[in-house]
Amino acid sequence: MAIRPHRGVLPQVNRYACLMVPTCAARQLFDRTPLGIKDEAKWTPSGPDGISALPDDVIHHVLGFLPAHDALQTSALARRWRNHWKWMHSLGFAAVSGSVSVVVLKRLVDRLLLDIRAPLDECVIDIQGLHELTEEVGRLIRHAVSEFHVRVLKVSLERQVVSGHPLVSGNLVRLELHHVTVKGTILDFSSCTALEDLVMTRAHIHATKISSPSLKRLRMKKCYLFPSVYSATCISAPSLVLMELDDLSVTTPLLERMPMLETAFVRLGHSWTFRCELCPTWLCCGVCAGCIKFYLMELGSLSSARHLELTAPSVKFTVLRCPTFSKLTTLLLNEWCLAADFGALSCILQHSPILEKLTLLLNQAQQETYNTMEQLPTISKCLKVVEIKCTKLDDRLYDFLKILKIFLGREHLRYNLTSGQTEIPLKV
Known part of the structure; x- marks a missing residue:
């Protein structure tokens, strides 16, 4: 099997470093010739090799650094090695279209499902192309969760479909899904009682709900949320502490109650046009219940x-x-x-009684004319700093800042203006 580096989203530590070197180099872990002896005639295989003297548990840990194909081949080293690979603590399964026949890969999956005995700390599945393996990959994912009791599962499938009934596990703590297409109810994690971290990048999500009562951290980046006929994708995670929704497109998600939330980063992308059932034409009004359901958060x-x-x-x-x-x-x-004379800004500030710092990102020149010249009636007494970050300085920006200062009032407020990496003293 041709071995290739994982994409940047998968390896976060060096435990899979050997996935990034040729197969022959990985096998050198088990070479019986000691390092530094170039003349093989001076070394006889009758002497003890160092790695076989290690405790079984250490060997099982070391085997987890090898790709699955190479780990299985260690069974041919000696009689003592026949079953070591079955007890390795980590499993790395990576394949690229054209590297090896689909038949061989299917046999490898069958062998892994049949013979691996130990609970897995981590399982990494990275398949590029090879859509013929969709069924086997689905089996491997479910087996890793339900039979191998994996704690960390990382899956990258280059647009292959992952679907079916929900996963069930009392051990899965972290799940990463990259470049996958998700359908059905598989994102219902109500039966994964230990799940705390969910990471999804560049995923196409055709699901009505992402739910988990135990989830604490949710990170979604560059994902596409495709709605059903009746609703946008709902996120239900009442134990969530951290939520990062970075560049979500097609529709906006529907958020359920999150009473434990501490930090939320939400950056919404561009929406696609779907017909609102409450609007008479294809031109959605943007404010009715139907439009809010798909386009507004x-x-x-x-x-x-x-x-x-x-x-x-x-x-x-x-x-x-x-x-x-x-x-x-x-x-x-x-x-x-800032639209409609600071309408949204005014509303949020009046409902934030202990706000200490406000930051405004102005990446576009302010073309709109603001009519408000009245001071906001109520504002947090804790507000001390207003930071303005912009990409370009011009006269329109300074005119806007004068209006903003009148709007916020409070002479003791400190205004910071940052353009690029430079902080500029603000005089308005």
């Missing part, structure tokens, strides 16, 4: 956050039912909050 589920970042290329958040952010101390927003 309500903020009620984020009300427990202490640190909040909400950015979008246009208005994607609705403040029609703005909650009270009773714990919020730091807030970052971009241009979307």
Whole structure:
């Protein structure tokens, strides 16, 4: 099997470093010729080899550094090695289209499913191409979770479909899904009682719900959320402490209550056009219940956050039912909050009684004319710093800052203006 480096999303530590070297180099771990002896005639195989003298548990740990194909081949080294590979603590299964026949890979999967005995600390599955292996990969994923009792599972499948009924595990703590297409109810983790971390990157999600009562950290980056006929994708994670939704496209997710949330980073991407069942034409109004369901994110589920970042290329958040952010101390927003004479900004600030720092990202020149010249009636007495981050300085920006200062009032507020990496003294 041709061995290739994992994409950057998978290896976070060096335990799979040998996946990044040729197979022959990996086999040198078990070469009986000691390092430094170039003349093989001076070394006789009758002498003891160092690695065989190691305790079994150490050998099982070392085998976890090898790709599955090479780990299995160690069974031919000696009689004592016949079953060591079955007890390795980690499993790495990687294959690239054209590297080896599909028949061989299917046999390898069957052998792994049949013979691995030990609970796995970590399992990495990285398949590029090879859509003929979809069924075998699905079996390997479910077997790793239910039979191998894996604690950390990392899957990268280059747009292969993962579907079926929900996973069941009392051991799975961390799950990573990269470049996969997800369908059905497999993202219902209510039966994965130990799951705390879920990471998804560049995934195509055709699911009505992502749910987990135990999940504490959720990270989604560059994912596409495809809605059902009746609803957008719902995220239900009542134990969530950290949520990072970075560049989500097609539709916005529907968030359920998150009473333990401390930090939320939400950066929404561009939406696709879907017909709203409540609008008479294809041109959605953007404010009715049907449009809100697909295109706008309500903020009620984020009300427990202490640190909040909400950015979008246009208005994607609705403040029609703005909650009270009773714990919020730091807030970052971009241009979307300035529309309609600071309407959204005004609403959020008036519902953030202990806010200490406000940051505004102004990546575009302010073309809109603001009519508000009145001071905001109520604002957090704890607010000390307003930071403005922009990519370009021009007269329109300074005009905007003058209006903003009148709007916020509070003479003792400190205003910081940052353009690129340079902090500029603000005089307005």
